[in-house]
Amino acid sequence: MKNHYQLVIVGAGPAGLAAAVTASEQxxxxxxxxxxxxxxxxxxxAIESVPEQRAKxxxxxxxxxxxxxxxxxxxxxxxxxxxxVWSLTxxxxxxxxxxxxxxxxxxxxxxxxxxxxxRPVPFPGWTLPGVMQAGAGQxxxxxxxxxxxxxxxxxxxxxxxxxxxxxxxxxxxxxxxMLDVTPLSNHLQAMPxxxxxxxxxxYLTKGLVYQxxxxxxxxxxxxxxxxxxxxxDENDELQTVHYRHxxxxxxxxxxxxxxxFGIIPxxxxxxxxxxxxxxxxxxxxxxxxxxxxxxxxxxGILVAGDGAGINGARSAEHTGRLAGLQALYALGVISEAxxxxxxxxERKWVKAERHIRPFLEAYFAIPQExxxxxxxxxxxxxxxEITAGEIxxxxxxxxxxxxxxxxxxxxxxxxxxxRQCANAVAHIVADAxxxxxxxxxxxxxxxxxxxxxxxxxxxxxxxxx
Amino acid sequence: MKTEVLIIGAGLIGASTxxxxxxxxxxxxxxxxxxxxxxASGANAGGLRQLNRDPAEIPLSxxxxxxxxxxxxxxxxxxxxxxxxxxxxxxxxADMEKLEQRAAMVRSMGYQHEEIIGKxxxxxxxxxxxxxxxxxxxxxxxxYGRPYHALTAFRRKAESLGAIxxxxxxxxxxxxxxxxxxxxxxxxTFYSDSLVNCAxxxxxxxxDMMQDPAPLxxxxxxxxxxxxLPHFVDPVMGAASRKLSFKQMQNGTLIIGGALxxxxxxxxxxxxxxxxxxxxSAKTVVDFFPQLKDVRIVRAWAGIEGxxxxxxxxxxxxxxxxxxxxxxGFSAHGFQLSPVIGVxxxxxxxxxxxxxxxxxxxxxxxxKQA
Ligand SMILES: Cc1cc2nc3c(=O)[nH]c(=O)nc-3n(C[C@H](O)[C@@H](O)[C@H](O)COP(=O)(O)OP(=O)(O)OC[C@H]3O[C@@H](n4cnc5c(N)ncnc54)[C@H](O)[C@@H]3O)c2cc1C
Ligand SMILES: Cc1cc2nc3c(=O)[nH]c(=O)nc-3n(C[C@H](O)[C@H](O)[C@H](O)COP(=O)(O)OP(=O)(O)OC[C@H]3O[C@@H](n4cnc5c(N)ncnc54)[C@H](O)[C@@H]3O)c2cc1C
Numbered sequence: 001m002k003n004h005y006q007l008v009i010v011g012a013g014p015a016g017l018a019a020a021v022t023a024s025e026q027x028x029x030x031x032x033x034x035x036x037x038x039x040x041x042x043x044x045x046a047i048e049s050v051p052e053q054r055a056k057x058x059x060x061x062x063x064x065x066x067x068x069x070x071x072x073x074x075x076x077x078x079x080x081x082x083x084x085v086w087s088l089t090x091x092x093x094x095x096x097x098x099x100x101x102x103x104x105x106x107x108x109x110x111x112x113x114x115x116x117x118x119r120p121v122p123f124p125g126w127t128l129p130g131v132m133q134a135g136a137g138q139x140x141x142x143x144x145x146x147x148x149x150x151x152x153x154x155x156x157x158x159x160x161x162x163x164x165x166x167x168x169x170x171x172x173x174x175x176x177x178m179l180d181v182t183p184l185s186n187h188l189q190a191m192p193x194x195x196x197x198x199x200x201x202x203y204l205t206k207g208l209v210y211q212x213x214x215x216x217x218x219x220x221x222x223x224x225x226x227x228x229x230x231x232x233d234e235n236d237e238l239q240t241v242h243y244r245h246x247x248x249x250x251x252x253x254x255x256x257x258x259x260x261f262g263i264i265p266x267x268x269x270x271x272x273x274x275x276x277x278x279x280x281x282x283x284x285x286x287x288x289x290x291x292x293x294x295x296x297x298x299x300g301i302l303v304a305g306d307g308a309g310i311n312g313a314r315s316a317e318h319t320g321r322l323a324g325l326q327a328l329y330a331l332g333v334i335s336e337a338x339x340x341x342x343x344x345x346e347r348k349w350v351k352a353e354r355h356i357r358p359f360l361e362a363y364f365a366i367p368q369e370x371x372x373x374x375x376x377x378x379x380x381x382x383x384x385e386i387t388a389g390e391i392x393x394x395x396x397x398x399x400x401x402x403x404x405x406x407x408x409x410x411x412x413x414x415x416x417x418x419r420q421c422a423n424a425v426a427h428i429v430a431d432a433x434x435x436x437x438x439x440x441x442x443x444x445x446x447x448x449x450x451x452x453x454x455x456x457x458x459x460x461x462x463x464x465x
Numbered sequence: 466m467k468t469e470v471l472i473i474g475a476g477l478i479g480a481s482t483x484x485x486x487x488x489x490x491x492x493x494x495x496x497x498x499x500x501x502x503x504x505a506s507g508a509n510a511g512g513l514r515q516l517n518r519d520p521a522e523i524p525l526s527x528x529x530x531x532x533x534x535x536x537x538x539x540x541x542x543x544x545x546x547x548x549x550x551x552x553x554x555x556x557x558x559a560d561m562e563k564l565e566q567r568a569a570m571v572r573s574m575g576y577q578h579e580e581i582i583g584k585x586x587x588x589x590x591x592x593x594x595x596x597x598x599x600x601x602x603x604x605x606x607x608x609y610g611r612p613y614h615a616l617t618a619f620r621r622k623a624e625s626l627g628a629i630x631x632x633x634x635x636x637x638x639x640x641x642x643x644x645x646x647x648x649x650x651x652x653x654t655f656y657s658d659s660l661v662n663c664a665x666x667x668x669x670x671x672x673d674m675m676q677d678p679a680p681l682x683x684x685x686x687x688x689x690x691x692x693x694l695p696h697f698v699d700p701v702m703g704a705a706s707r708k709l710s711f712k713q714m715q716n717g718t719l720i721i722g723g724a725l726x727x728x729x730x731x732x733x734x735x736x737x738x739x740x741x742x743x744x745x746s747a748k749t750v751v752d753f754f755p756q757l758k759d760v761r762i763v764r765a766w767a768g769i770e771g772x773x774x775x776x777x778x779x780x781x782x783x784x785x786x787x788x789x790x791x792x793x794g795f796s797a798h799g800f801q802l803s804p805v806i807g808v809x810x811x812x813x814x815x816x817x818x819x820x821x822x823x824x825x826x827x828x829x830x831x832x833k834q835a
Contacts (some may be wrong), residue, residue: 455758
């Protein structure tokens with residue numbers, strides 16, 4: 001690895017791969033860093049090694065990744081897998097960990113395409129062994145074909161939950177129930193957005209097919225579920241899932257509950273660098289502010305893909321290319337006219353991919369009760385075991401700012417550094433003060449973006465002398 | 466708005482001053498451009514250290530230590546303080562000689578709080594320490610607390626006695642009106658009989674506005690904290706000849722510092738961690754405690770603090786203007802001093818004199834050098 005590149009791309013998902021191919025065609029020095037062992041990002045995880053049978057189950061959208069990965073392998077971009085980026089500064093110094101050693105490198109342009117994470121939504125019992133995020137289940141399935149051996153309850157909201165249910169069904173996993181927490185009122189909210197969504201009817205069709213297949217396979221789906229609660233047995237492991245549906249209490253015995261509440265951009269690197277962020281009301285999350293090329297508020301730091309705002313894997317590929325073109329232009333490798341010319345079709349695609357989003361965002365919006373008005377004993381910060389009640393007390397004692405609440409209660413100060421609870425805390429703090437989340441500040445991001453051992457950090461003193 | 470005393474800066478120094486004034490029935494308002502404890506007072510390492518103080522600071526530090534040992538009676542909260550001692554470890558004979566000289570000097574001033582311990586006692590105190598060390602300088606009455614909790618306790622107690630804290634109120638200009646003050650801020654104009662400048666890293670700017678300049682430099686100090694570990698060390702650890710300051714907090718996390726400076730853009734207050742320096746720090750920790758090598762760092766940050774050229778604060782009445790007071794430039798060790806600084810300022814403002822001598826901290830000491 002060199003100490004300096006013209007372009008460093010963080011993330012080898014669809015956005016990163018597409019950007020790298022575009023940029024390296026012009027002969028610039030370009031490095032792609034990813035903490036995973038192989039290319040593909042979230043959607044195309046294990047794309048180069050997946051057995052044919054599993055690829056089939058994962059679907060045609062997944063298989064699309066093969067061509068992208070191939071083009072990337074044939075490009076001149078230098079690829080560094082197993083490379084975790086733990087710091088980024090405004091002047092584009094990147095701290096990374098590779099082979100157990102830390103290193104600082106610099107770049108003229110940095111493209112952050114680090115994707116999305118599943119939105120953490122605390123509910124009673126969410127920290128019990130036996131409760132996990134659906135994404136983690138999908139990661140296991142993609143990378144090693146591992147699926148739950150006993151039945152599973154799926155709960156939450158969003159297209160990925162449906163997709164996982166469908167994939168599990170294909171390989172014979174027993175789905176005890178699908179508990180959809182989106183209230184029926186969402187459907188009304190989403191209706192006005194349907195006409196535009198119909199322009200991207202292939203997505204709608206796919207969703208309907210998944211639903212039909214699940215129904216045919218006898219999977220019970222309950223829509224408009226509330227008061228989701230996981231309860232443990234005497235060994236403190238998940239035993240029962242309780243919920244309310246159509247005004248009645250229900251419960252299911254299960255040793256495994258997988259939840260999914262949509263995805264939100266991974267903003268830890270843009271935060272570390274000090275990029276400006278904004279609250280996206282429709283997507284119920286923060287995202288880095290950026291222009292149509294992916295430029296953030298900091299010069300030479302760009303974003304694309306789902307890390308810039310959730311628009312899906314196809315869009316990630318196109319916004320990745322646009323950011324690649326912008327980086328080339330900023331480096332003085334191509335002219336403005338050349339950049340604009342090459343961007344025309346990409347931009348058309350980005351627009352087309354956007355059609356479905358307002359509908360999906362309204363349809364799958366998480367109800368406010370799950371975001372802000374948690375029962376007082378519900379654990380919000382799982383690292384430090386801080387409850388909603390303790391956070392509300394801290395709001396009263398401080399002057400109601402997320403960061404003061406953090407100092408007082410320690411929520412967000414544990415091993416994950418608030419990556420799990422930042423959103424929930426922001427909602428609770430805003431709600432307690434009767435304000436919109438957008439008016440409240442986010443936890444100040446503190447580096448390192450990922451935990452680093454003392455020895456790994458110490459290795460920097462040998463590496464960069 | 467009108468008040469007897471206007472305090473600029475809602476850090477620990479401002480909060481402690483407000484508390485002492487309020488206890489004596491004096492009305493005061495504390496204003497801050499951000500929020501209480503947003504800067505050094507919320508971001509510091511919480512070290513309560515008399516050990517190795519500048520000789521001028523020793524009397525104040527010893528008085529402050531007494532207050533910390535009784536902190537609950539003052540602010541109704543124990544501020545999570547622990548008195549587990551602070552150590553400066555000697556790694557060789559030269560280090561040990563240095564520490565012995567220091568202990569002798571402190572004794573000659575009539576103080577007993579710093580004592581030399583030999584190898585045997587050192588390893589009884591810190592069995593986990595790498596075996597190469599030879600002895601240490603120890604102050605048993607030292608320890609640590611939780612800064613933001615302490616700040617909140619001081620503020621809330623002061624508020625309960627009538628002091629007013631106002632956030633998001635930035636001072637733009639200061640004017641002497643007769644013997645009192647007119648202070649223009651982002652939230653309107655304040656009038657007061659007396660004015661206290663405890664604006665931390667920004668106190669130099671405020672001193673300029675008061676027509677009483679002082680050579681203060683703002684620097685951003687870095688700290689890092691690790692994941693929680695099983696309890697393995699009690700005292701706060703320092704070293705005789707290496708940059709190290711290291712403690713295990715009540716909750717098991719380690720706080721690692723050592724006066725390392727981050728990059729600071731003072732105008733925007735943006736700080737940038739200097740990883741190569743923290744890497745040295747990590748290496749020092751692993752040298753002293755090899756078993757910690759796989760412990761994970763979860764966060765690093767930097768806080769802005771005011772430094773004076775001689776690394777001791779400015780405390781006292783202005784020499785240039787009437788009813789103006791300063792307490793700033795604590796040069797990375799004001800957390801421990803804060804309770805006593807409040808007492809001193811309240812005495813100065815209300816009685817015109819102080820019990821403890823503050824001669825060495827006069828702002829005019831810099832005139833002579835110029
Ligand atoms: C768990 C999960 C599963 C998903 N599964 C699907 C799916 O099956 N189908 C679908 O359509 N969409 C899926 N998505 C949505 C996903 O966001 C896609 O839209 C798509 O993968 C986005 O592409 P991207 O290039 O923006 O980011 P990603 O594909 O997410 O790629 C980002 C890459 O950045 C790397 N990275 C992140 N942080 C760092 C760091 N600090 N250091 C080094 N590398 C880093 C990651 O390892 C990752 O490989 C999933 C999302 C999640 C969170
Ligand atoms: C990382 C770090 C570690 C430290 N570790 C220790 C330790 O272990 N032990 C120890 O004893 N000390 C330590 N210190 C030092 C200690 O934190 C400080 O000396 C002490 O907190 C100073 O308190 P203060 O109230 O003067 O300053 P601050 O807490 O900085 O308060 C000053 C306030 O003034 C406000 N202000 C500035 N300008 C204006 C304006 N124009 N208008 C209105 N308000 C304004 C600021 O917003 C700020 O809140 C450390 C400091 C740092 C940064």
